[in-house]
Amino acid sequence: MKGHAVSTTLHPTQSLMDITARPDAVFVRGEGSWLTDHRGRRHLDFVQGWAVNTLGHCPPQIARALADQATKLITPSPAFYNEPSLQLAGLLTRHSCFDRVFFCNSGGEANEGAIKLARKWGALHKDGAYGIITFDDGFHGRTLATMSASGKAGWDKLFEPKVPGFAKATLNDIASVEALIDSNTAAVMLEPVQGEAGVVPATIEFMRDLYALTRKHGLLLIFDEIQTGMGRSGHLFAYQHYGVEPDIMTLGKGIGGGVPLAALLAKEAVSCFAHGDQGGTFNGNPLMTAVGVAVLQAVLAPGFLDYVRDTGAHLSHRLSGLAAEFGMPGERGLGLLRALKLATPDGARIVEEARLLQPVGLLINAPRPHLLRFMPSLTVTKVEIDRMIELLREALTAVQSQARAA
Numbered sequence: 001m002k003g004h005a006v007s008t009t010l011h012p013t014q015s016l017m018d019i020t021a022r023p024d025a026v027f028v029r030g031e032g033s034w035l036t037d038h039r040g041r042r043h044l045d046f047v048q049g050w051a052v053n054t055l056g057h058c059p060p061q062i063a064r065a066l067a068d069q070a071t072k073l074i075t076p077s078p079a080f081y082n083e084p085s086l087q088l089a090g091l092l093t094r095h096s097c098f099d100r101v102f103f104c105n106s107g108g109e110a111n112e113g114a115i116k117l118a119r120k121w122g123a124l125h126k127d128g129a130y131g132i133i134t135f136d137d138g139f140h141g142r143t144l145a146t147m148s149a150s151g152k153a154g155w156d157k158l159f160e161p162k163v164p165g166f167a168k169a170t171l172n173d174i175a176s177v178e179a180l181i182d183s184n185t186a187a188v189m190l191e192p193v194q195g196e197a198g199v200v201p202a203t204i205e206f207m208r209d210l211y212a213l214t215r216k217h218g219l220l221l222i223f224d225e226i227q228t229g230m231g232r233s234g235h236l237f238a239y240q241h242y243g244v245e246p247d248i249m250t251l252g253k254g255i256g257g258g259v260p261l262a263a264l265l266a267k268e269a270v271s272c273f274a275h276g277d278q279g280g281t282f283n284g285n286p287l288m289t290a291v292g293v294a295v296l297q298a299v300l301a302p303g304f305l306d307y308v309r310d311t312g313a314h315l316s317h318r319l320s321g322l323a324a325e326f327g328m329p330g331e332r333g334l335g336l337l338r339a340l341k342l343a344t345p346d347g348a349r350i351v352e353e354a355r356l357l358q359p360v361g362l363l364i365n366a367p368r369p370h371l372l373r374f375m376p377s378l379t380v381t382k383v384e385i386d387r388m389i390e391l392l393r394e395a396l397t398a399v400q401s402q403a404r405a406a
């Protein structure tokens, strides 16, 4: 069927390009962990804009930052300095191992920038080397280059020809990386925790070996922290969990707390763009970077990351309990980015069942048929986590009994 007919809204849906199957509801209000649709139905939201709403739906800090900045200056042009972007860049460099920041509007754009920066660095310092080793099942975005860098099954045949120069290694297999290094290699790029692949963390041992390998061969190490950055892992950035410093890092999703904002960060020695190499009309505009400042200040507040680690441990504990109860293989993740491994490939049915629960629905995501993913706001409470577990138990029970009846 092309386009869902949402019956009770004045606005038909068929004017939008039909790029994904959307449920028959229009979302009209959000508050904290709750999302309300056009029928007034409430949903407990453990998707949060796809790990985007760091402080939940419509937090007062963001509403205030937008309103204040909108009355002062919305955009002067990326060719002029503006206050919020300078403030946010200063905060990011002060609280990370990086020296320079380039702001952009989406994760894919930040990764495009990282790829360009690595190629520029290779041209200047590695005799024109442009190869970037990336990973099977990795996800880096939907532009042509970031699709080529991704290792998503099926994508290798889409939108041919691919952008060349992205050999694929296997996560947590250091020999698979070493085998791909040649004179054309400039960098290795990966997600510390593969998100779209189903929340698959790199091991600490693999990361340390990978760091050593890149130092030995003089390669750049690029971390895509679009999903893991900004506190989601329980650390401000996941690289801190691994105890290795990448040369380049990208941020997206949570950095804007719900508004389009992303960033490319690099160490001084690697920040080799010349004037004209990189830019973009909306990049670093004060309206969005003012929101970024508000979000980062909240995440940097004393106790915030302790809270994420504590609620992340609670979510992990409750998911493990549910796994034991239903005979499922278990759970995994870092901080408040977690996945539950299912015994059967019923992910999509469980997501649907959970959304339709009465009287309130539960929003979760199944990145793979055997897996459910949880990416609540970083301000989620233990009471909300317990409520989520109750709702999920209901959905799992319903799907189980349907399976028995069939």
Ligand SMILES: *Cc1c(COP(=O)(O)O)cnc(C)c1O
Pocket (backbone or CB within 6 Å): 105, 106, 107, 108, 109, 111, 139, 140, 141, 142, 191, 195, 196, 224, 225, 226, 227, 252, 253
């Ligand atoms: C979401 C995501 C991206 C792409 O970000 P967009 O803002 O959708 O372009 C890239 N890398 C990772 C790890 C992501 O999770």
